[in-house]
Each structure stands twice: as structure tokens, then as C-alpha cells.
Amino acid sequence: MVSDYRYKPQVYFAATFIVTYAFWFAGAYLSFQDDKNGLYLLFMLLGLVVPFLISHFMIFTSKNSNLKREFINRLINLRLIKPRMLPLFFLIMPITVIISILLSLPFGGSISQFQLANGFSFSTGSVPVLIFLMLTACFEELGWRGYAFDSLQSRYTYFMASVIFSILWSLWHFPLIFVNNFYQYEIYHENIWYAVNFFVGIIPMGVFVSWICIKNGKSIPTAILFHFIINICQEALNMTQTTKCIETLVITVIIAIIIVLDKEMFFSKVSPIPETQNLAPGTQKPVSEAH
Numbered sequence: 001m002v003s004d005y006r007y008k009p010q011v012y013f014a015a016t017f018i019v020t021y022a023f024w025f026a027g028a029y030l031s032f033q034d035d036k037n038g039l040y041l042l043f044m045l046l047g048l049v050v051p052f053l054i055s056h057f058m059i060f061t062s063k064n065s066n067l068k069r070e071f072i073n074r075l076i077n078l079r080l081i082k083p084r085m086l087p088l089f090f091l092i093m094p095i096t097v098i099i100s101i102l103l104s105l106p107f108g109g110s111i112s113q114f115q116l117a118n119g120f121s122f123s124t125g126s127v128p129v130l131i132f133l134m135l136t137a138c139f140e141e142l143g144w145r146g147y148a149f150d151s152l153q154s155r156y157t158y159f160m161a162s163v164i165f166s167i168l169w170s171l172w173h174f175p176l177i178f179v180n181n182f183y184q185y186e187i188y189h190e191n192i193w194y195a196v197n198f199f200v201g202i203i204p205m206g207v208f209v210s211w212i213c214i215k216n217g218k219s220i221p222t223a224i225l226f227h228f229i230i231n232i233c234q235e236a237l238n239m240t241q242t243t244k245c246i247e248t249l250v251i252t253v254i255i256a257i258i259i260v261l262d263k264e265m266f267f268s269k270v271s272p273i274p275e276t277q278n279l280a281p282g283t284q285k286p287v288s289e290a291h
Contacts, residue, residue, distance in 0.1 A: 005064045007151035013168055015054050016143070023047035024175035031180035044179065048136060051143025051172075058147055071146055080217030089212065089226060093233040096254065100247035101239060107246075113238050120235050133235070137227035144169065145213055145223045158214065159259065159266040166206025170199045187241060194241040201248035204255045205230065211258060214265070 001007075027043030059071050074080065101113045120129040144165070152161040176184035177195055188195035209226055216222040234244070259266050 001150045001153055002064065002066045002070055005062060005067045007147075007154040008058065009148070009151035009155070012054060012058060012148055012151055016051050016148075017172065019054070020047045020050040020172060021175055023050065025178070028175055028178035028180075031182075040179070044182075045135070047175075049139045051148065052139040052146070053143075055143040055147035074145070074218050075142075075220045077217075077219070078221065080219040081222055082216050085212070085215055089216075089222070090229065092254075093229050096247060096250055097233050097237060097239060100243050100250050101237070103246050103250070104240070104243040107242070109240065109243055113240060113243060115238050117235060117238050129235075133231040134228055137224050137231060141209075141220060141223040141227055145218065145220045149210060149213075150218075157267050158210075162207040162210040162266070163203070165210065166203040169206045170202035173199065173202065190241065194245070197241070197245045197248055201244070201251065204248065204252045207255050208251065208258075211255075211262070 023043045024047040027040040027047065030040035030043060033040075059067055062068070098114075101109065104113070105111065149161060149165050152165050155161075156164065173184065176182050177188040179185050184195060184198060187198060209223055209230070212226050213219065213223040239247075
């Protein structure tokens with residue numbers, strides 16, 4: 001977060017929601033038109049990149065050199081990533097999935113959930129699902145971590161910023177339940193409570209991604225990779241939707257424990273990473289700007 005810049009969260013989120021919803025509702029309509037079956041994906045991809053485009057527009061038209069410099073540093077400086085966080089980074093989601101499956105067994109869950117899935121649980125037309133999942137992680141986090149989260153954190157504690165962001169992030173996905181063959185559409189028509197769980201589950205997951213990002217110097221590549229790991233973990237095994245409901249509870253408990261153990265950070269508005277710390281080569285502040 002840059003202290004000498006006035007963030008505009010209302011402008012950012014209003015623009016992001018309006019433009020994204022326009023593209024995605026248009027894509028949802030086209031997804032049911034057989035003669036235009038390939039065109040809807042263009043609208044879905046355009047909506048996906050909206051947070052990224054608006055974030056970059058607000059950063060690079062801000063006339064604030066510190067804001068631009070910090071964004072570039074967080075994007076390219078791999079020294080922000082903390083090696084001690086790597087085991088947690090790579091293992092926490094697979095472990096969460098395994099625990100959720102184990103907890104589902106006494107309630108009738110099948111042991112076959114530990115088997116690798118034969119394919120993905122949804123379709124994205126001519127775009128391979130794996131590529132779509134990677135694009136989702138990249139463009140979302142380039143926007144959310146590029147500007148959105150900092151704009152909230154400039155006004156609230158980390159806890160409140162994380163919760164507000166996660167609720168908005170959940171609502172941002174709403175049009176996807178109307179897109180033919182998309183994951184959200186499939187689970188909504190299977191059972192409305194599965195769709196409710198999807199949107200509720202995004203909230204603790206959003207807090208989780210925010211915490212991982214913050215603990216790694218707000219590194220954007222860290223957020224992108226962790227987001228991708230989350231996506232893959234949801235698709236890798238034959239996990240049922242009932243087990244995913246259990247997973248939401250497991251993640252919520254984990255986040256509650258993390259908040260208790262790291263309450264000083266969560267309830268502080270002071271960035272744990274000084275703006276001048278660990279700057280990538282070529283992004284150092286001029287001496288006259290250091291303060």
C-alpha cells in the first residue's frame with residue numbers, strides 16, 4: 001500500500017462489476033445460442049480480464065510514481081517470497097482436500113473420492129479447462145492484488161479488508177451460474193445448495209489467499225500460483241459436492257485459527273512490508289523520495 005496515494009475502492013469495484021457483468025451476462029445469453037456457440041467464450045474471457053484492465057488503468061494513469069513502482073516490484077520481485085512459507089504454500093490445500101474427504105466418510109462419502117478425476121467437472125468450449133483455470137488465476141490476481149485489495153486496506157484493518165474483499169469477490173462470480181456448461185451453472189442445476197456453498201466458500205478462501213499474499217510481501221506471483229493450486233485441488237480428485245461443503249467448513253476453521261495466531265497482523269492497518277524493503281533491481285526509490 002502506498003501512503004501518498006488516495007485509493008478509490010468505490011470507483012474500482014463499481015467499474016469492475018458493471019463491465020464484468022455486462023460481458024458475462026452477454027456471454028451467458030450466447031452460450032445457449034447453438035449458432036453462436038464459440039462467440040460466448042470471447043465474452044467470458046473479456047469479463048475475466050476486466051479486474052486486470054481496470055487495475056492497470058487506475059495504477060498507470062494515477063500520476064503517482066510510488067504506486068507504479070510498488071506494483072512493478074510486487075509483480076517481478078521474487079525475493080518477496082518467503083522460503084519458510086513454501087511448505088504451507090504447496091501443502092495446505094491438498095491436506096485440506098484430504099481432511100475433507102476423510103470427514104465425509106462417516107456421512108456416506110465414498111473412499112473412491114481419493115481417486116484421480118477422469119476429467120474436469122465442467123466445460124469451457126474450445127478453450128482447454130486447464131488453460132482457463134490458469135488464465136483465471138493470472139488475470140484475477142493481477143487485478144485483485146494489483147489495486148483492489150490495497151484500496152480496501154488503505155481504509156480498513158487487514159481483517160476487515162480481507163472479509164469485504166472476499167464478499168465482493170464472491171459476488172463478482174454471480175453471472176457464472178447462468179453460463180451454459182460452466183461449473184457454477186452445473187452445480188446450481190444439480191442442487192441450489194451446492195451453488196450456495198460455492199459462493200459462501202469463496203469468502204474464507206479469499207481471506208486465505210489474502211493472508212498468503214501478505215505473508216509473502218504482497219507478491220502477485222505468489223497470489224497467482226496459490227490461486228491456481230486452489231483451482232487444481234478442486235478438480236484433481238473425485239471429490240463430491242457434499243465433500244466440498246465440508247471443505248468450506250474445514251477452510252473456515254483453518255482461517256479462524258490463523259486469525260487467532262496472527263491477530264496482530266489481521267487487526268493492524270500498518271503494512272508488515274515497508275515500501276522500501278526488498279525492492280527489485282531498477283525499482284528503488286530515489287533518495288529524495290525515501291521517507
